[in-house]
Amino acid sequence: MTQYILGIETSCDDTAAAIVAEDGRVLSAVTASQIDIHAQYGGVFPELASRAHLTSMLPVVDEVFRAADLTHKDIKAIGVTRGPGLIGSLLVGLNTASALGLGWGIPVIGVNHLRGHLRSVDLNEKRVEYPAIILLVSGGHTFLAHMDEAGEITYLGGTRDDSVGEAYDKVGRMLDLPYPGGPKVDRLAKTGEINIPFPRPMLNEGLEFSFSGLKTAVSKYLRKTADPKHEDIAASFVDAVIDVLMTKCRRALKNNPAKSLVVVGGVAASPQLRAAAGQLCTDLDVKLCLPPLKWATDNAAMIGLAAWDYVKLGLEYDPIPQVRLPIHEY
Amino acid sequence: MSSILFIDTSASPYDVIITRAEQVVFNSRDHQTMSEVRDLPIIVNYAFRQIDITPADLTLIAVNVGPGGLSSIRSGVSFANALSFSLKIPVAPFSSFEMMGHELTAETDLPVLGTTRGAGKNVYACLFTADQPTVMCYGIFAEVVQELTADLDSFAVIGTHRAEIQALGLTQQIWDSERTKGTLPAMLAQTDLLNSRQRTYPQIAHPINEQTLETAL
Numbered sequence: 237m238t239q240y241i242l243g244i245e246t247s248c249d250d251t252a253a254a255i256v257a258e259d260g261r262v263l264s265a266v267t268a269s270q271i272d273i274h275a276q277y278g279g280v281f282p283e284l285a286s287r288a289h290l291t292s293m294l295p296v297v298d299e300v301f302r303a304a305d306l307t308h309k310d311i312k313a314i315g316v317t318r319g320p321g322l323i324g325s326l327l328v329g330l331n332t333a334s335a336l337g338l339g340w341g342i343p344v345i346g347v348n349h350l351r352g353h354l355r356s357v358d359l360n361e362k363r364v365e366y367p368a369i370i371l372l373v374s375g376g377h378t379f380l381a382h383m384d385e386a387g388e389i390t391y392l393g394g395t396r397d398d399s400v401g402e403a404y405d406k407v408g409r410m411l412d413l414p415y416p417g418g419p420k421v422d423r424l425a426k427t428g429e430i431n432i433p434f435p436r437p438m439l440n441e442g443l444e445f446s447f448s449g450l451k452t453a454v455s456k457y458l459r460k461t462a463d464p465k466h467e468d469i470a471a472s473f474v475d476a477v478i479d480v481l482m483t484k485c486r487r488a489l490k491n492n493p494a495k496s497l498v499v500v501g502g503v504a505a506s507p508q509l510r511a512a513a514g515q516l517c518t519d520l521d522v523k524l525c526l527p528p529l530k531w532a533t534d535n536a537a538m539i540g541l542a543a544w545d546y547v548k549l550g551l552e553y554d555p556i557p558q559v560r561l562p563i564h565e566y
Numbered sequence: 567m568s569s570i571l572f573i574d575t576s577a578s579p580y581d582v583i584i585t586r587a588e589q590v591v592f593n594s595r596d597h598q599t600m601s602e603v604r605d606l607p608i609i610v611n612y613a614f615r616q617i618d619i620t621p622a623d624l625t626l627i628a629v630n631v632g633p634g635g636l637s638s639i640r641s642g643v644s645f646a647n648a649l650s651f652s653l654k655i656p657v658a659p660f661s662s663f664e665m666m667g668h669e670l671t672a673e674t675d676l677p678v679l680g681t682t683r684g685a686g687k688n689v690y691a692c693l694f695t696a697d698q699p700t701v702m703c704y705g706i707f708a709e710v711v712q713e714l715t716a717d718l719d720s721f722a723v724i725g726t727h728r729a730e731i732q733a734l735g736l737t738q739q740i741w742d743s744e745r746t747k748g749t750l751p752a753m754l755a756q757t758d759l760l761n762s763r764q765r766t767y768p769q770i771a772h773p774i775n776e777q778t779l780e781t782a783l
Binding site: 283286287290291293294295297298308323324327328330331332333334335336338339340341344554555556 | 605606607608610611614621636637640641642643644645646647648649651652653767768770772773775
């Protein structure tokens with residue numbers, strides 16, 4: 237009998253469950269979004285996120301089985317995000333997964349959320365050719381890593397302050413765009429002109445990033461400019477971000493063996509980033525691997541597929557929360 | 567034969583008790599190795615390895631829904647709800663205040679004023695009287711204490727603010743239980759209460775917080 241993995245993801249503000257086959261097919265995926273809860277705060281309010289996870293978790297699990305027309309008897313194991321993430325949010329998913337595993341008599345595997353993002357590209361279709369350079373850009377993370385055929389990951393460099401997603405959301409707030417601001421900044425940018433010379437922090441320094449200064453530059457520009465054109469600010473900000481990200485990707489691709497560039501995380505949904513990454517890969521003759529938009533942001537299907545890697549490698553990580561968990565760890 | 571899993575994660579150490587036919591067959595307090603463990607699944611899995619009962623033998627899960635540590639209570643409630651869901655058995659919520667009240671019923675007939683910390687200067691407070699619904703409040707410490715005890719001649723105190731309550735200069739006679747919390751064994755005999763609280767999915771247990779004081783139980 238074919239068996240599947242139930243993935244559970246609650247690291248931040250999405251309550252998600254998915255049923256995933258070994259080859260990456262997603263039989264069903266359900267996500268309860270908390271955007272409406274956090275919109276009034278302009279960002280994720282951890283205590284409210286945790287409360288909402290508890291209310292939504294079992295209905296989401298129930299729905300994912302109904303949508304796939306499967307029962308727990310079709311499940312071989314549960315993969316659940318063990319970190320990194322908000323502790324109150326992680327605990328709801330981990331305790332739920334542990335109890336489901338105990339009640340159903342199946343193993344529960346704690347999965348690194350970041351490895352889930354890396355695997356999101358292979359959901360429903362195998363896309364990545366290894367070795368690969370991975371750019372993870374989300375609200376919580378920004379880094380470059382190298383991954384070989386065996387799944388070994390080498391961290392190449394990351395942000396020293398804000399993540400790209402954080403910078404997008406903060407600039408979105410400055411431009412009076414509703415939360416979450418990132419996608420709206422991209423949309424606004426398309427209507428403006430790139431005519432403001434915002435800084436490109438750490439452009440010529442290795443593979444590290446810094447976005448705090450860029451965010452501050454936008455804030456200062458808004459303060460000192462009479463009647464600022466928000467669409468031009470958005471266009472110039474996005475241009476600066478993309479310039480930094482692509483310069484670092486180009487450097488990483490030139491200095492490391494790579495057949496693919498993998499761009500994952502919520503910001504991978506940015507049309508400007510997707511277009512720029514496509515151009516870079518054409519220039520350097522490497523394959524561009526992007527997750528379908530629905531798998532770019534946090535989801536449980538990617539956790540389920542990552543959990544299959546753990547099963548194949550015989551890795552048994554306890555479902556215990558790790559608020560900080562580096563990419564090279566499982 | 568009834569087998570009940572009792573869970574209290576309101577404070578450290580977490581407490582887990584399993585009963586069978588009203589006899590305790592596992593109590594985490596009897597296992598020194600579990601005293602420092604802050605992960606409920608580890609304790610529960612350990613418990614089932616120690617006894618000849620399997621999770622499938624359980625007939626009820628009773629869980630403390632607070633008030634208490636925010637994340638720790640949510641851990642216990644999430645676990646209890648999901649185990650209830652997976653085994654298709656009921657979950658029955660009870661409060662930290664009911665644990666406090668039943669802890670003292672053998673020692674006093676006085677109404678019991680229990681308190682736990684809230685956010686900032688706020689506290690959770692409850693007036694517990696045996697066989698009567700508990701009355702819970704959330705607010706500024708002195709205000710909620712005076713509100714709950716205004717009509718009383720005397721009462722007992724339990725919880726984290728006993729000294730502060732006695733220092734308020736209230737006119738009532740106050741008996742200090744000298745205890746900061748109730749214990750899980752105080753709930754073992756409360757079968758009628760727990761039976762009246764049973765719920766099965768899609769009904770679940772919800773942690774007590776300032777928004778759910780009137781609906782969580």
